[in-house]
Amino acid sequence: MSDPRLAPAGVRLVATDLDGTLLRSDGTLSPRTVTALADARAAGLDVVFVTGRPLRWAAQLFDHVGGHGLAIAANGALLWDVDADRARLVRAIERDAALQVGRSVRAAVPGTMLAVETVDGFGLEPDYLPGHPLTEGARRGAFEELVDAPVLKLLVRREGAVADDYAADVVAATDGLATVTWSSTGSLLELSAPGVTKASTLELLCADLGVDRSEVVAFGDMPNDLAMLRWAGTSYAMANAHVAALEAADRVALTNDEDGVATVIEQLLAGDVAVG
Structure with a gap:
């Protein structure tokens, strides 16, 4: 004790x-x-x-x-x-907001691939390259299909880029609907609910x-x-x-x-x- x-x-x-x-x-x-x-x-x-x-x-x-x-x-x-x-x-991003953020990021920053973390697991687009081996139960599919529940984290990758170099563009694209950060030296950006x-x-x-x-x-x-x-x-x-x-x-x-x-x-x- x-x-x-x-x-x-x-x-x-x-x-x-x-x-x-x-x-x-x-x-x-x-x-x-x-x-x-x-x-x-x-x-x-x-x-x-x-x-x-x-x-x-x-x-x-x-x-x-x-x-x-x-x-x-x-x-x-x-x-x-x-x-x-x-x-x-x-403290998740609600489904409609997550869909809007993902679409806005893709339109503003060409070449981005998206994945989602929910309480129940991980889902990623077909061309999204994960940084770690996938765990059992991970789902591959279209972004709109993956966002079927509130999202803990929306993950954004732009292969060949470094997070520091394009983070500002993603922040602008989210228009206050998400908090943008990163925790690696690669291209991965991590988006959470506002605040x-x-x-x-x-x-x-x-x-x-x-x-x-x-x-x-x-x-x-x-x-x-x-x-x-x-x-x-x-x-x-x-x-x-x-x-x-x-x-x-x-x-x-x-x-x-x-x-x-x-x-x-x-x-x-x-x-x-x-x-x-």
């Missing part, structure tokens, strides 16, 4: 991205990081994974959130109750837990972490982070391959660094 009396002064919650931040480049959690997360929970800190990953990719790591058993997935579109194995909050970010859902969760933003320490590495890094009372970008994340964060941690998050947690628990 955690002991709040052991928590470092001014800290109640650790919010961390996964890929490029908590996980090493090979996608694993190091033994040192596993221990640091367990020590944080034992000291009374809530540990929340805040990831762009869909539920099916995040669930394999849920054992390490501990405590209240909550995780934020799909860039804030889903707050998942790990213990109850159900959604506690869904839905890692930060806005983390803020809702913290309000439920009675945690002030000043008591939150956050870690991230990519543009989809920017809002969270700016919102948290103390934020760290990884040394391997996108330049925008480095500019948004208060501090810089060691790289993900150097156990940067674990190092900071260890320092917090030892009282070697202050927050705020």
Whole structure:
């Protein structure tokens, strides 16, 4: 059982991205990081994974959130109750809006291919090239057929492009009907409902837990972490982070391959660094 009396002064919650931040480049959690997360929970800190990953990719790591058993997935579109194995909050793009956004993006940015994440799974157009092996149950079909339910994330790819280079065109095409971000160095853009970010859902969760933003320490590495890094009372970008994340964060941690998050947690628990 955690002991709040052991928590470092001014800290109640650790919010961390996964890929490029908590996980090493090979996608694993190091033994040192596993221990640091367990020590944080034992000291009374809530540990929340805040990831762009869909539920099916995040669930394999849920054992390490501990405590209240909550995780934020799909860039804030889903707050998942790990213990109850159900959604506690869904912040999706409604079907008609998703259809309008997809059509507008395709018209404004030629060569884009679309895919959708829903609570029930993943669907992609025939020519969409996924960045990872498809999981069982993934559907291929026309965009209009795939959008048969509220969409957690609308995924946009333009092969041969880099997300930084065409993101502004996609933002303009959405006309305020979606939040546009990205979490890779490739061409993938990730669209959520208006106002839905890692930060806005983390803020809702913290309000439920009675945690002030000043008591939150956050870690991230990519543009989809920017809002969270700016919102948290103390934020760290990884040394391997996108330049925008480095500019948004208060501090810089060691790289993900150097156990940067674990190092900071260890320092917090030892009282070697202050927050705020």
